[in-house]
Amino acid sequence: MILLTDEGRAALELAAEHSDPTSLAAATALRREFSPELAGAALHQEALRRKAVAKLGERARGMLFTPEGLEQATRRPVAEWRARRLVAAGVREVVDLGCGIAADAMVMAEHGVRVTAVEIDPDTAALAAHNLSWAQTSTGEAAEALVRVGDALALAPELLSRPDVAAFVDPARRTSRGRSWQLEDLTPSWGFVLDLVTGGQPAVVKLGPGVDRAELPAVFTSHVSHRGDAVETTLWSGLDLGGGAGPGIGEAVLVSDEVRTLSGPPEALPVGPLGRFVHEADPAVSRAELVWRLAPDLVQLDPHAGYATSDQVLPAPFATSFTVLEQLDPRPKHLARWVKDHDIGTLEIKKRGRGGALDLDPAVLRRQLAPRGTQSATVMFCRIGGAVTALHVQRANHSS
Numbered sequence: 001m002i003l004l005t006d007e008g009r010a011a012l013e014l015a016a017e018h019s020d021p022t023s024l025a026a027a028t029a030l031r032r033e034f035s036p037e038l039a040g041a042a043l044h045q046e047a048l049r050r051k052a053v054a055k056l057g058e059r060a061r062g063m064l065f066t067p068e069g070l071e072q073a074t075r076r077p078v079a080e081w082r083a084r085r086l087v088a089a090g091v092r093e094v095v096d097l098g099c100g101i102a103a104d105a106m107v108m109a110e111h112g113v114r115v116t117a118v119e120i121d122p123d124t125a126a127l128a129a130h131n132l133s134w135a136q137t138s139t140g141e142a143a144e145a146l147v148r149v150g151d152a153l154a155l156a157p158e159l160l161s162r163p164d165v166a167a168f169v170d171p172a173r174r175t176s177r178g179r180s181w182q183l184e185d186l187t188p189s190w191g192f193v194l195d196l197v198t199g200g201q202p203a204v205v206k207l208g209p210g211v212d213r214a215e216l217p218a219v220f221t222s223h224v225s226h227r228g229d230a231v232e233t234t235l236w237s238g239l240d241l242g243g244g245a246g247p248g249i250g251e252a253v254l255v256s257d258e259v260r261t262l263s264g265p266p267e268a269l270p271v272g273p274l275g276r277f278v279h280e281a282d283p284a285v286s287r288a289e290l291v292w293r294l295a296p297d298l299v300q301l302d303p304h305a306g307y308a309t310s311d312q313v314l315p316a317p318f319a320t321s322f323t324v325l326e327q328l329d330p331r332p333k334h335l336a337r338w339v340k341d342h343d344i345g346t347l348e349i350k351k352r353g354r355g356g357a358l359d360l361d362p363a364v365l366r367r368q369l370a371p372r373g374t375q376s377a378t379v380m381f382c383r384i385g386g387a388v389t390a391l392h393v394q395r396a397n398h399s400s
Helices: 006-016 024-033 036-056 058-062 067-072 076-088 103-110 122-133 152-159 190-198 283-287 332-341 362-369
Strands: 093-097 114-119 145-149 166-169 203-207 220-226 229-237 250-255 259-264 277-281 308-310 319-328 344-351 375-384 387-395
Touching: 006 024, 006 036, 024 036, 036 058, 036 067, 076 103, 076 203, 076 220, 076 229, 076 250, 093 103, 093 152, 103 114, 103 122, 103 145, 103 166, 114 122, 114 152, 122 145, 152 190, 166 190, 190 203, 190 229, 220 283, 229 283, 250 283, 277 283, 319 332, 319 375, 332 344, 332 362, 344 362
Parallel strands: 093 114, 093 166, 114 145, 166 203, 220 250, 344 375
Antiparallel strands: 203 229, 220 229, 250 259, 277 308, 277 319, 319 387, 375 387
């Protein structure tokens, strides 16, 4: 690959000196020194590196990316949580089947796990090898990692022949039509993933956060959020994770400045009347169906609304609780009058659920309501007893 040559490295160094690698000035400057192809590749790579820093940390400044590989790469704090759990489970060797740019493989290797990364595309494999060459353990030694070019399904029987080797799979979720959340579009295939996690092999599978729970096998499953964003669903099999982890048990993992977990069997809340507080659970807790674990008297406002309610505040960061101040007529003309009468200038609009008024676009509604006053307010749209309503609410706790 052209960027891995001496000339390519020189082009990357020059691209890094420009404040805006997408600018005409940067393109003109690099084309004075390098071919248009190399100049374009170096500037594009520098733009990817800068975008990657927020997701992967400062190490990204020396890595090489593809747009798809960066999009699918795990956020660094989440990858570290997973790597620490593997080490705690006694895993010393991992085969990354379909490693892409090897962002996850790097983190596992840096935690002392020996990694064999498999990638079918030779150019992407070259990027993965470059990235893994940067991996160092906590003692400053080069991490044990290598890349094999080949088909993950064909190489899996050989590479996973020992029972002490764990598989890691982050199936590609892109097709010729773009990004896909359909399990039948995964590469390696969903059938391969199912065989892997149900066949007794130690394995970890990273899936998208929006995967249909009904399609998942009966293995221990983590629903993961990072700073309030749902980021992945993780399947675990053949590993001693302790703490009651096993089939029929799910887990919400909240990764921020520290990692917080909540586990138990999934259970839907009963529907009940509006209480003093409405609660918006962290997406990991909602997806794991573990909201019931947060308090004994919780009910939900509607089976499809996503809001719980009770007469007590819930613990942050597992949920954000809102004090219900008043119930409002959800029709825009009535809300506009309320906004004007209450001198509202900063208006937060929250909603969960679909259908009817819940299909509103908050940005469009905010323009219709035209808040221009000096006060701030939060209005929550939800369904109660089948009817859409609006609630004027105020935060009673804060997630961290």
